[in-house]
Amino acid sequence: METILCLVHVETDGTLAKASLEAVNSAATLAKSLPGSAFAVGLIGELVQAAANAIATCGAAKFYAVSGADFASPRYATDAAAAEAICRAANATLIIASGGSRWARVGAGVAQRLKGRADTHVTAISVENGAPRISRWYYRQRIETILSRAQRPWLILTDPGSAAAWSGATGTATVESVKVAITDANRRTTVTGIRAPAADAQTIRPEAEVLFVAGAGWTKKQANGQPRLKEAETLILDFLKQSRASLGSSKSLVDISGEGQAVLSFLTHLNQIGQTGSTPRHAKGLATCCHGEEPHSVGWRFINERRAINLDANCGWARGKADILYVADAFAVMAKVNALLATR
Numbered sequence: 001m002e003t004i005l006c007l008v009h010v011e012t013d014g015t016l017a018k019a020s021l022e023a024v025n026s027a028a029t030l031a032k033s034l035p036g037s038a039f040a041v042g043l044i045g046e047l048v049q050a051a052a053n054a055i056a057t058c059g060a061a062k063f064y065a066v067s068g069a070d071f072a073s074p075r076y077a078t079d080a081a082a083a084e085a086i087c088r089a090a091n092a093t094l095i096i097a098s099g100g101s102r103w104a105r106v107g108a109g110v111a112q113r114l115k116g117r118a119d120t121h122v123t124a125i126s127v128e129n130g131a132p133r134i135s136r137w138y139y140r141q142r143i144e145t146i147l148s149r150a151q152r153p154w155l156i157l158t159d160p161g162s163a164a165a166w167s168g169a170t171g172t173a174t175v176e177s178v179k180v181a182i183t184d185a186n187r188r189t190t191v192t193g194i195r196a197p198a199a200d201a202q203t204i205r206p207e208a209e210v211l212f213v214a215g216a217g218w219t220k221k222q223a224n225g226q227p228r229l230k231e232a233e234t235l236i237l238d239f240l241k242q243s244r245a246s247l248g249s250s251k252s253l254v255d256i257s258g259e260g261q262a263v264l265s266f267l268t269h270l271n272q273i274g275q276t277g278s279t280p281r282h283a284k285g286l287a288t289c290c291h292g293e294e295p296h297s298v299g300w301r302f303i304n305e306r307r308a309i310n311l312d313a314n315c316g317w318a319r320g321k322a323d324i325l326y327v328a329d330a331f332a333v334m335a336k337v338n339a340l341l342a343t344r
């Protein structure tokens with residue numbers, strides 16, 4: 001019989017992030033698909049009761065927690081110790097956590113301490129013949145594998161955005177406190193502050209419905225024989241401001257920016273989509289002035305509806321990579337789109 005444990009960390013405001021709720025949903029769904037299994041939640045954070053109450057009706061029979069000021073911020077030593085202690089207290093055989101930076105940092109180490117195994121970047125959990133299986137993509141999202149393991153405990157880190165977030169009635173959870181002895185040696189790393197761009201300067205928005213991708217074409221000579229950089233910058237920023245879309249880029253464009261040339265200053269390599277970039281999960285995507293070559297478009301694997309604007313009717317998007325290709329001047333199209341958005 002499996003004992004499923006969902007590990008979540010509590011945000012500094014006492015809530016659970018969407019990615020944590022996705023992990024709760026994956027664990028709750030797995031528990032339902034494995035008759036006879038036990039289901040527990042483990043919380044880590046400074047104060048955990050409100051977060052436990054928020055998921056009190058998720059189906060977990062037990063709630064374990066390691067709490068206190070030592071566990072407020074992410075830190076390998078304390079997070080790993082807390083996770084290990086909860087896994088042992090729960091006798092967990094299947095441990096599910098969100099693959100965000102906090103659990104990704106400690107997941108493999110915790111599995112090693114428990115003599116278990118860890119799998120990261122899991123995009124789905126299913127059951128076949130009574131055995132849990134995970135889906136995972138390899139070779140930059142080109143090959144999907146479905147695998148299972150005999151080894152227990154098995155720690156499964158799910159990719160944020162790959163499952164629906166759990167939602168349900170709040171309640172009053174009975175939380176069992178798990179004690180972890182922390183020494184000064186565990187406190188050597190401290191979080192001294194958080195540097196984040198201002199809300200409007202943050203162009204990477206995983207929760208946005210639309211992904212807007214800018215390609216190197218925005219910086220190339222246009223019909224008038226000149227590049228139209230300032231105009232490109234204004235058009236893109238105007239669109240992002242009005243649509244609240246997330247900004248992605250091709251590698252060529254961010255590479256030019258990185259080389260210090262005067263091009264779209266708000267782009268960094270963090271915006272890059274593709275084989276050596278990211279693989280976002282927005283519902284819709286619009287590529288502009290981007291050729292749609294395989295190393296780029298492979299990063300669109302999980303975008304449900306893909307559109308592109310390119311002057312070239314033979315660009316990569318035309319070869320089965322986009323649902324709709326507008327063969328048009330992206331400068332003209334985006335100016336029109338922005339004007340329409342402004343009238344809303």
Ligand SMILES: Cc1cc2nc3c(=O)[nH]c(=O)nc-3n(C[C@H](O)[C@H](O)[C@H](O)COP(=O)(O)OP(=O)(O)OC[C@H]3O[C@@H](n4cnc5c(N)ncnc54)[C@H](O)[C@@H]3O)c2cc1C
Nearest residue numbers: 215216217250251252274275276277289291295296311330
């Ligand atoms: C190992 C490896 C890994 C790579 N990883 C990545 C990766 O992770 N991500 C990535 O993006 N690339 C990656 N690449 C690079 C990739 O192969 C392409 O070189 C890159 O994606 C091209 O970027 P682009 O389409 O923006 O530029 P270009 O190929 O220069 O295309 C510009 C496009 O803009 C169009 N255009 C110009 N003006 C206009 C206009 N006014 N209106 C409409 N369209 C216009 C042109 O027709 C053209 O199609 C990788 C390459 C290798 C070898």
